[in-house]
Amino acid sequence: MQLKPIERIEKPTVEEFQYEFVMQDKPVIISGVANEWPACYLWKPEAFKSMFGDVRVPVRQSDNEIDVFFGKSTALTEISIADYIDSIESLNTDSQRPSYLGNLSLTSPQAQEYFEKLKLHFDFPNYFPDNNGIDIRIWMGAANQKSTIHNDPDHNFNAQIFGKKVFLLFAPEEYKNLYVKKIDDELWSSPIDPQQPNLEMFPLFNETNGLEAVLNVGDILFIPAFWWHQALSLSTTININMWLYTNKIFKFWEQHSAFSCNCTKAEN
């Protein structure tokens, strides 16, 4: 795998952002925006514990998505936020991985009460004025939590609120080198662990070209729709992401539907 560092841009205007990144289908880290959000100094694990400690949330039993998508631990369990935060602080060892509080919707009807409180603390700029809607999610995890390499059918902004995370990104056409498999109608994932790739099993992975994006507090990563990406937490982390629904995505999907047909379905 060959990795190049991702570009950074400071506080782009909507026009700059659309022209230089959306139209060129290019990921980028935006700085100078989220670092001004109250979330970046208010959202710490201990503060979440005192604000929402009793709230019960679904967590994945493993914080390694390869286990979730390609192994046996697919089930979600429920836990209070206070117990979850205690667990990520005490069980954070290589031998006993904690669960993962990832992909928790803030825009679902059940989360409305919490969204009302938290929405005052962040403000994603409207880089897609023609969007048809948004979906906002929270991700909280321990050091070494990792996702699979996967893609999403919508443009995504992922902001680093607490701790440090590194994302690897691969262009949509890299799917052949990633051996992606269909997980469900909206999700394709790679069984390769990019930090410890099994090159005997997945030799083409050696030829993959990608970008590395190290996110510090206050950085926002733009992941264009269909770009493959993988996240690895370098410390305890809190992230918030926003997917945007746009009509252009459907056009992209029609043009690129060939690649989805080449993906094989995961057998689990």
Ligand SMILES: O=C(O)CCC(=O)C(=O)O
């Ligand atoms: O942080 C993670 O675990 C994954 C985040 C992600 O995949 C996303 O924002 O689309």
